[in-house]
Structure formats: structure tokens, C-alpha cells
Amino acid sequence: MVTTVVIGGGITGLSTLYYLQKEARQCDLDMQLVLVESDEILGGKIRTLSNGEFIMETGADSIVARKTNVAPLLEELGLTEEVVYNATGTSYIYTEAGLKKIPADSVFGIPTDLRSLAESELVSAEGKVEALKDLYIPNETFEEKDSLGLFLEAFLGKELVDKQIAPVISGVYSGDLHDLTIASTFPYLLEYKNKYGSIIKGLGENRHIYLGASNKKFISFKSGVSTLIDRMEQRLEDTLIYKGVKAETLRKSEEGYVITLADGRELKTDYVVLSGGSHQTQELLQDYSLTNQLAQLHTKSMISIYLGFDVMDSQLPSDGTGFITAKNSDLMCDACTWTSRKWEHTSKERRLLLRLFYKSSNPAYDQLMNMTEEELTEVAMMDIHKSLGLAARPITYEVTKWHNNMPNYHLKHREIVDSLETAFEHRYPNVLLAGCSYYGVGIPDCISNGEKTAHEIVTRLKQNQQDA
Numbered sequence: 001m002v003t004t005v006v007i008g009g010g011i012t013g014l015s016t017l018y019y020l021q022k023e024a025r026q027c028d029l030d031m032q033l034v035l036v037e038s039d040e041i042l043g044g045k046i047r048t049l050s051n052g053e054f055i056m057e058t059g060a061d062s063i064v065a066r067k068t069n070v071a072p073l074l075e076e077l078g079l080t081e082e083v084v085y086n087a088t089g090t091s092y093i094y095t096e097a098g099l100k101k102i103p104a105d106s107v108f109g110i111p112t113d114l115r116s117l118a119e120s121e122l123v124s125a126e127g128k129v130e131a132l133k134d135l136y137i138p139n140e141t142f143e144e145k146d147s148l149g150l151f152l153e154a155f156l157g158k159e160l161v162d163k164q165i166a167p168v169i170s171g172v173y174s175g176d177l178h179d180l181t182i183a184s185t186f187p188y189l190l191e192y193k194n195k196y197g198s199i200i201k202g203l204g205e206n207r208h209i210y211l212g213a214s215n216k217k218f219i220s221f222k223s224g225v226s227t228l229i230d231r232m233e234q235r236l237e238d239t240l241i242y243k244g245v246k247a248e249t250l251r252k253s254e255e256g257y258v259i260t261l262a263d264g265r266e267l268k269t270d271y272v273v274l275s276g277g278s279h280q281t282q283e284l285l286q287d288y289s290l291t292n293q294l295a296q297l298h299t300k301s302m303i304s305i306y307l308g309f310d311v312m313d314s315q316l317p318s319d320g321t322g323f324i325t326a327k328n329s330d331l332m333c334d335a336c337t338w339t340s341r342k343w344e345h346t347s348k349e350r351r352l353l354l355r356l357f358y359k360s361s362n363p364a365y366d367q368l369m370n371m372t373e374e375e376l377t378e379v380a381m382m383d384i385h386k387s388l389g390l391a392a393r394p395i396t397y398e399v400t401k402w403h404n405n406m407p408n409y410h411l412k413h414r415e416i417v418d419s420l421e422t423a424f425e426h427r428y429p430n431v432l433l434a435g436c437s438y439y440g441v442g443i444p445d446c447i448s449n450g451e452k453t454a455h456e457i458v459t460r461l462k463q464n465q466q467d468a
Contacts, residue, residue, distance in 0.1 A: 001030045002461055005259055005269040007247045007284070008276030009037030010044020011443055012435040014232045015450025016273050021238045023458045031461075033239040034267060036259070038246040038276075042233055045405070045436075046443070048224030051396050054308045054353050055224050055346040058400040060443055061337070061355075062086065062218035062225065066209055067444030069451070070219065077231045079221065084345050086218040092323035093122055093167050094331060094387050099323055102164065107210045108172070108186070109165035110156070112203040120164060127159030134200050139193045147411060148185050149177030155199055167324045171335050173441070175300065175361070175408045184409040222345050228443075250284050250431070257431065271457050272428075275435040275450075277405055290423060296416050297437055298408040301360035303368055305380045306339070306353065306398040309390075313340040313352040316388065323387065332368070333383045334359045352390075356380045360406075373399040407436050432456065 004020060006013045017033055024031040041047070045059035063070055065085065074080055092099040102109055105116035117128055134155040142151045148169070152161045166177050173180055182190050192202020203210065210217075221227035233241070246262040256270040274281050278297040282290075321342040324335045333356040340347035340354075347353045358368050358376075368376065377397045384390050417438045424431055432453055439449040 001032050002271070003032040003034065003256075003267075003269040004271040004273065004457060005034040005036060005257075005267055006273040006275060007036050007259070008044065008274070008280065008435065009035055009039070009042035009241075009243070010275060010435065010446070011046055011229070012446040012450045012453075013037075013044075013273065013275040014042065014229065014236070015447045016275065016434060016453045017236055017239050017450075018232055019451045019454035020457060021236060023454060024238070027458065027462070029458065029461065031238075033236070034269070035236070035239055035241045036245065036247045036261065036267070037241070037243050038262075040244040042241075042243065043226055043229040045402070046225050046229055048226035049398060050224075051308065051398065053348050053351065054306070054340075054396065055343075056306045056339075056353070056355075056398050057220075057225055058304060058398065059402070060225060061339075061343070062220050063228075063443045065217055065219050067442070067448075069448050070444050073447060074228075077228070077235065079227065079231055082221045082223070082227055084220050084222055084343070086220075086342050087321065087344055089321040089341065090317075090319045091168075091321060092317075093164070093326050094323045094329055094336075095122070095163075095326045096329055099317070099320075099387070102168065102324075105207070105211065106164075107203050107207075109168035110152075110189075110203060111200050112207050112211065113200065117160075117200070120160075122164045123160050127157055127163070130157030131160045131200075133157065134193075134198050136197075138197060139190070142182070142190060142193075144181065144183035144187050144190060145411075145414070146182055147178050148180045148182050151182055151190065152177065152199075155193065163326065167326055170361070171324050171357075173409065175298075175410065179408075179410045181409065181411050181414065184413055220343055220345070224345075225443075247284055249286070252428075257428075270430060271460075272431040273434050273453055273457075274431065277407075277435060278437040279404065281433070281437075285428075287427070289427070290420070293416055293420050293423065296412065298410055298413075299404045299437075300406040300408045301365070301369070301404055302402045302406055303358040303365075303376065304398075304400045304402070305356045305358070305376055306396075307356070307377070307380055307384065307394040308347075308396040309352040309354075309392050310395045311352050311390075311392050312350055313338065313347070314350075315352065315390065316341060331383045331386060332362070332364050332379055333357060334362055336383070336387065354384060356383060369401070369403070373397070407438075407441055409441075430457075430460065 047058045049056045091102045100121040103116040111117040196202040249260045259267040322337040335357045337355040
């Protein structure tokens, strides 16, 4: 029997085991599957909490609907009837002049046509004229490895990027656009520029991908995103699951590898999948020849604060679902989701539920990290009062600190991952890296990476059997 141990019970680890189980059954392979998770519950950055009538997501709150690998998995898991979509509405950017709409016909703040550009409340007439150069200046120098920020500024102009695009993309990737590569974020924008001669035209030609389905871009579930985690755990019938115990060391043996758990147990295994993140990999291996490479994989931190009120969410602007904060505003938060508006299932009585985000790129972050939950709630209340004019006190709150575990893809990220893959092939054959620290931050990306990792293990196993 061949054993595979997956370390890390987040969505990547669960997906790896789900697809390993599926392929093992289809190919009639004799495999022992094991999952080790240091927390008492599975899910990693996905965790749903219920507080009275409110449903709160302490981590990821949704899944991108347009990713093609999501629907087949939900069908297999029997979750199609549990799916809910985001309510459509306007997103805003909070500026020193108040809330300004992000044009509806835009993708991550990038216009998809000239009308969308013309109607922007965030960019001056001069900035709009500068953005028109995208229509006639060809791309002669930019490649996927280049800076996303420099690429967008070269064709759309600095003002449009700074005031409308950067706040949106930085909100997703927790980093400065100039430190992000095109390849690790939006490679299709480069493809559109080269194919159509214009980023705007390319998005316009493919608008059905990004703005279709009545603008329902995101998926959740009636009882929250943890529904996906719970169902995947239920389906891992062939997997031995250890919860609440940390994998402390990994060492080579004559037959493969031995993993020592915090409670003293030892697991002998042929294959290992490290899906718990770069920091956990460093701690587990204690291999100083890899320390420098792993340390170059950057992470960010974030504080999430939910506020639930005993007022109706009709007090908010009627067409809105939240805002992102522009630089140099008078707010401390980086963004605010009007959760009860965007996700109707999170507040059955339609009472107001808000979620505020404070990121480590925020100049005040170090100060915020040292605050108590009560103090952070007061900061959030001040931000709500300034931005929305709401003076009511919350009846409940939930504060979550994600410290140094939010991947941040910089310009050399892909190069470092390639180098690590090569190093692992030589030093730790059949030990595979997986997860958002390396291969993509969204839930669909993690699912895809899990499926790819599972297939790689099965391919290696079959090859070894043939060679034997």
C-alpha cells in the first residue's frame, strides 16, 4: 500500500485528498490517505461563524463564479442547491470627497468601453484623455514577468490607475501594483493588449466572462462558505484525519519519509503534500539550505471586523454593496463590505451587518495589531460614522486577526517558486508544495492546485509501478 500524507487542512489540502481519493478509486489503486491539521477544525482561512441571526465569514467570504472548475466540483459534492449569489449593486471608493461610484461596466476598476471611462466620478477629464492612449499605443516591451502597475500605467495613465484601478486590485492582492507581476495576477490583460491592441477593447470583447450572469460574480452557500469544507470532509471516506495535532518534523527514511506529530506519533509515508504555507514548511523541515528561498515568499497580515446592528440595512445607499478606501482619506479601514446587502443570507431579518478590513499595508497597522478587540471595534465605529453617517451602536461584533499568513505575490514570486520546485525534486523527492503560498490565492485556484497535485502523485505512482 502506498501512503500519502497531506499537511494542512485548508481548501488546497482537502481538494488534494478529494481528487486523490477519486483517482485512486477510478484506477483501482491501493492508497492510504492521511490528513494532518493543527487546528481543531478544518478549513484554514475559510471559517463561517453564526451569531444570532448573522452569518459571518472570518476569512474568505465567496468563490469567483466564472472559474470553470468550480461548478463541476459543486455538482459532484451535491451542493448546487445550496449555492447563493451576491446581490448586484454598486461598489464605491471612499475619497476625501465622500463615496464615489466605481463604474458598473468595469473589471477591477478597468473600463470595458469608452462610456464606462467617460462616466467615472473618480478621474478628471485630463486623466480620461490620458487613458485613451490605450487605444493606439501598441505593446512592444511588456511580458508576463513584468510589473502589473507599470504595464497598466503605460497604457491607461497614472491617474486612472492610482484613483480607480489600484484601490480595487490592491484590495484583492494585498500589495502594491508595482510589486505584482502580470503573470501572477491578470495575464489575460496582456493577452488582450496584444490581441486587440487595447486593454479596454479586450475586456469589452470578453465582457460576458466578467460582467455576465446579471453581474452575479461570486458564489457562497446558504449556511456560509464552510459548507464547502464540511461537505468535502464528509466525502473523504478513505482518509484518516488527524485534527488538533501539529506535524513537527519531517525526515527521510529508507522507505520514504517519517512525519513526527506533536503528540509523539510517527507517520510513515511515501508521498507528502505541504499545503500549510511557507512559514509552516520552514518550521517542519528545518532545512537551512531552503530557508533563504522560503523567506523570500512574502506574506501580509489583515484584521477583519464584523459589526452587527439592530437597524435595517435600508439605511445604506440603496444601490450599494460596499466601498474601498482611497489613499490619504480620513478613514483607517482599507475597505468595508455591506455584508447584509451583498449577501442576503447573512442577515435573515435584513438587519445591518458590516465587515471592515485593515491590512498590514496600512500605515496604522502596527498600532491596530496591539489593540484589544474592544478598542478595534471603536476604531471601526469611527470609520462607519465618518463614511456612512451611522451613529448606532453594534449589538454584536467579531474580530479576526490574520497575522503573516496572507500570501503577497511580488515580482520574483514565480522565479522563487520555480527554484523551490527544483530544490525539492533533488532534496525531497515526492514531497510536493501546494497551496496559496505558491500557486494562486483564490478558492478556485486552490481547488485547481489540489487537483493538479493529486494527479501528479497518481502519475508518479503509476510510473513507479511500471518501472518496478
